[in-house]
Amino acid sequence: MKEKYKEVFEQLLKAYEKNEIDKKIRELFNDFKVNKKEMGRIIASLCGVDVEYENGEKFIKDVKDAISNYKRDSKIVYKIKECDMKCADEEGKTLCQKACPFNAILKDGEKIYIKEELCVDCGKCVEACKDGGFLDRIEFIPLVDILKSDVPVIAAVAPAIAGQFGEDVSLEKLRSAFKKVGFLDMVEVAFFADMLTLKEAIEFDHFVKSEDDLMITSCCCPMWVGMLKRVYKDLVKNVSPSVSPMIASGRVLKKLNPKCKVVFVGPCIAKKAEAKNEDIKGAIDFVLTFEEVKNIFDVLEINPSELEEDFTTEYASREGRLYARTGGVSIAVSEAVAQIFPEKAKLIKTVQANGVKECKEVLDKAMRGEISANFIEGMGCVGGCVGGPKAIIPKEKGKEKVDEVAENSKIKISLNSECMKKVLNTIGINGVEDFKDKDKIKIFEREF
Numbered sequence: 001m002k003e004k005y006k007e008v009f010e011q012l013l014k015a016y017e018k019n020e021i022d023k024k025i026r027e028l029f030n031d032f033k034v035n036k037k038e039m040g041r042i043i044a045s046l047c048g049v050d051v052e053y054e055n056g057e058k059f060i061k062d063v064k065d066a067i068s069n070y071k072r073d074s075k076i077v078y079k080i081k082e083c084d085m086k087c088a089d090e091e092g093k094t095l096c097q098k099a100c101p102f103n104a105i106l107k108d109g110e111k112i113y114i115k116e117e118l119c120v121d122c123g124k125c126v127e128a129c130k131d132g133g134f135l136d137r138i139e140f141i142p143l144v145d146i147l148k149s150d151v152p153v154i155a156a157v158a159p160a161i162a163g164q165f166g167e168d169v170s171l172e173k174l175r176s177a178f179k180k181v182g183f184l185d186m187v188e189v190a191f192f193a194d195m196l197t198l199k200e201a202i203e204f205d206h207f208v209k210s211e212d213d214l215m216i217t218s219c220c221c222p223m224w225v226g227m228l229k230r231v232y233k234d235l236v237k238n239v240s241p242s243v244s245p246m247i248a249s250g251r252v253l254k255k256l257n258p259k260c261k262v263v264f265v266g267p268c269i270a271k272k273a274e275a276k277n278e279d280i281k282g283a284i285d286f287v288l289t290f291e292e293v294k295n296i297f298d299v300l301e302i303n304p305s306e307l308e309e310d311f312t313t314e315y316a317s318r319e320g321r322l323y324a325r326t327g328g329v330s331i332a333v334s335e336a337v338a339q340i341f342p343e344k345a346k347l348i349k350t351v352q353a354n355g356v357k358e359c360k361e362v363l364d365k366a367m368r369g370e371i372s373a374n375f376i377e378g379m380g381c382v383g384g385c386v387g388g389p390k391a392i393i394p395k396e397k398g399k400e401k402v403d404e405v406a407e408n409s410k411i412k413i414s415l416n417s418e419c420m421k422k423v424l425n426t427i428g429i430n431g432v433e434d435f436k437d438k439d440k441i442k443i444f445e446r447e448f
Contacts, residue, residue, distance in 0.1 A: 123269025163401025223380025267388025
């Protein structure tokens with residue numbers, strides 16, 4: 001988050017906590033230098049709502065109503081203000097245009113705009129624009145009152161969280177921090193990645209009968225899925241119908257406790273958009289980024305490094321935790337295939353696309369039948385999720401910490417997890433064979 005937006009967000013959150021958001025919004029508008037339309041877009045995005053400025057008092061009422069009656073069906077990324085396009089190159093392309101994987105940012109004379117039907121809310125433009133011309137909705141303020149209620153709210157944290165909040169901040173300290181915010185508990189999405197490792201191994205057996213067959217994993221990255229659905233439609237027939245670990249976490253947790261709310265926490269803006277996709281919406285109620293959570297901890301004066309560790313039974317495996325970085329899915333699925341289908345252990349040949357440029361190159365080769373692999377993994381960010389736009393630490397350090405946490409896992413192979421077997425039994429899946437039953441594994445599937 002750009003520093004100026006971070007400051008406004010902190011002011012709004014503190015004011016909302018004190019029931020003084022009306023007063024704070026009036027103060028923000030009272031600066032005579034402020035462009036009120038622009039400030040209205042900033043305030044609405046930071047409050048997580050979609051409200052246009054008309055006049056001050058109506059805007060305040062509309063924002064408060066939208067927070068109280070929060071809906072997740074609005075756009076995620078907004079163009080906040082006009083720009084002078086000084087960043088344009090010799091061909092006239094601006095930084096945001098060059099960053100957009102879907103060519104959704106266009107020019108109309110001297111104005112830049114987002115073509116809504118092409119935009120997938122991936123957030124690449126948010127990071128690319130040095131002037132803060134784009135902003136994604138922050139979904140925390142609509143969550144505040146729920147956290148104070150009797151509704152059980154669970155933080156489902158992405159595997160990439162390892163090391164993000166400090167060298168000395170363990171997962172157990174983070175659990176304590178989330179509980180201080182008001183969450184009932186914190187769970188690792190890596191555990192649900194373990195379930196999808198088993199699912200993807202079964203899919204590999206289904207898709208790949210010989211070296212010439214092809215499977216494209218749909219796990220993890222919404223940008224990867226967006227490319228396949230919008231640009232490479234002819235390859236969709238080769239895509240595994242599995243949901244992402246994020247969606248799996250929400251579905252399973254709500255199966256276990258239908259009254260709970262699930263908040264995904266990760267390094268990715270695109271996950272906010274994924275959570276509201278028509279065929280999978282309802283699994284995740286809110287999405288927060290690592291950067292946003294750090295700001296929330298700061299506002300609420302929570303320092304995870306100073307907290308006691310809140311231990312739980314270890315349940316996530318090395319494989320699930322490796323999903324956080326490029327190659328992790330391939331490692332996990334390869335190991336599962338070798339264990340379940342030993343006759344296919346030598347058949348599986350993986351390739352990883354690392355970042356948008358490589359994703360396009362690999363999918364172009366697959367379209368032409370020139371790919372020398374039968375299992376393709378794609379990550380829209382270089383390095384995988386550890387390289388996400390809202391990660392706090394550099395991707396190299398993120399990978400190092402993820403690998404360290406993964407290798408220190410008590411459970412090395414997901415298939416050997418007794419905890420996973422118990423949870424699967426609870427939701428009606430009683431072994432590997434049940435993963436071949438379409439009715440029983442609907443919880444892990446989506447429609448493409």
